[in-house]
Amino acid sequence: MSEKNVPNVRFEGFSESWEQRKLSNLFKVQSRQVKLEDSESYQLVTVKRRNGGIVSRGMFLGQQILVKSQYRVLSGDFLISKRQVVHGATGIVPKKLDGAVVSNEYLVLRGNNLLNTDFFRIVSERPEMYKLYFLSSYGIDIEKLVFNVKTWMKKSILLPNTIEQSKIETLVCKIDFLIASNQHKLDQLKEVKKLLMQKIFDQEWRFEGFTDPWEQRQLGKIVDERKERSSQGELLSVTMHDGIKKSSTLGKKDNSSDNKSNYKVVCQGDIAYNSMRMWQGASGLSMFNGIVSPAYTVLKIGTSIDGSFLSYLFKRSEMIWMFRTHSQGLTSDTWNLKYPALSKIKIEYPILNEQIRISTFLKNFDQLIASNQQKLDQLKELKKWFMQNMFV
Incomplete structure (x- = not known):
């Protein structure tokens, strides 16, 4: 970070210094209290650790929800789990979960016109923001720390203008998409290998030309x-x-x-x-x-x-x-x-030639998995580099 508060790498056309902004000047706390009706269904959500995003907990009748103090969240809200924030439990409410409800264990925020909330989601992944979350929490046990909203809101972060925020967010999201796609492909390849090994060693599938009993x-x-x-x-x-x-x-x-x-x-x-x-x-x-x-x-x-x-x-x-x-x-x-x-x-085990045919096939499949793992690792390193160099 330079004295001018500019990142090492920027998009062409941006040269202004990033500005110090108090979090209280970027967010407004939302409190849309919901009166639960026993016979009405409600979508509950939770925030996953390690920046895993917001996911559904399922649909529940009002009479099934034990904590009666619930609040509605809208698409684009930024959610913070007050008891899990130091573990990265933050995220943006997606469109498919618009109108869901959460308890007062969650902080619901709405960004103003100075902030691209999707950009802030990326900022929240950085070690610097993890540190702010930690310093704004109190307690003895790391698993039982409680987030102090007022303390956190007094903290400041450096921000570019919203146009540059959007460009950075778009780039990082594209890399995230590539990482997720390659992770999915890698997971599928590993599952296919499990299936292949099961079928081959159970002798359900055999290579052409081999019929001798094992x-x-x-x-x-x-x-x-x-x-x-x-x-x-x-x-x-x-x-x-x-x-x-x-x-x-x-x-x-x-x-x-x-x-x-x-x-x-x-x-x-x-x-x-x-x-x-x-x-x-x-x-x-x-x-x-x-x-x-x-x-x-x-x-x-x-x-x-x-x-x-x-x-x-x-x-x-x-x-x-x-x-x-x-x-x-x-x-x-x-x-x-x-x-x-x-x-x-x-x-x-089969005859030696069939053993060699099987092991050669599995080694080739392992090389395919290793190649995809290498590509995934490279994408993660690329994102890490951008996260280190495109932020102040």
Whole structure:
């Protein structure tokens, strides 16, 4: 922020300094009290945390609404949850919820001609506004802070003119739309992958040319435990969702022992898993040679099985349930699955060529998911950059 109170990045044609405005000069508190009728239906709404917007709580008869002090909200009103505002529970009433009612737990505001309320919704996402919400609340427990409207209304923010407000709001909304669209696409792809894995591993769907029955065998017949120990090699970690990673790339503090003489060797193509978290799905196929903590179990893959196929099989909810039932320990904090117990678990698998066909197909689908995740992350970073540079 410069001394002239101008942002780092602006639309062409705007050069004036942003002006300091008291919130009390931008908003008017609305109080449209509703007299509830027992037999009449009312639309109730709530404000979601983390700038999740305003959503319906459903339709209720007046006699079903316990808090009788209710107030009508109109499309374009800005709502603040007095008990959740420090968690980002603010938003604008959409057209579809026009005429809904809220209790006095909510602050209902209407912007004047100095403020584009949609622009202010974006301002409310910024850390600076979160700070104002926090400083205007009182209480001991973060979950029980109560918003002091009068204190907040005395605060000031920097604003451009309404034309520039509208341009900024339009741009950010377009990015928000792209983020939401890509998030929806990513969620759909992940659901499709779940369906594909279910159909493939349940043998409902098979690739053309494969008709041989799947074989059932104990894991101990197709994998062995790798028992070699070494203090030398790249330190690896098994993540819950991203497989095996080099510990140096995870950005975590190295809490490993200085004496690594008892660490276990992992070779490229092995499967390693966290013995105490296998029941949660903490396993992965290693693309690296390295070493892991003694808390891990390392599996050497036999010639009859494709390691990638087996790693996908291990991620199925049915397999994770098997890992859970075979884990030993009194509580989930102490459950562990060592190789002797794992070796007794039975799995079904097809001939090697079909395994490779399945794993190749799923890897290609994972690459599609990763590509969409990368695009989504880039859009989020783009929005973050705009939020940092287009505001004062």
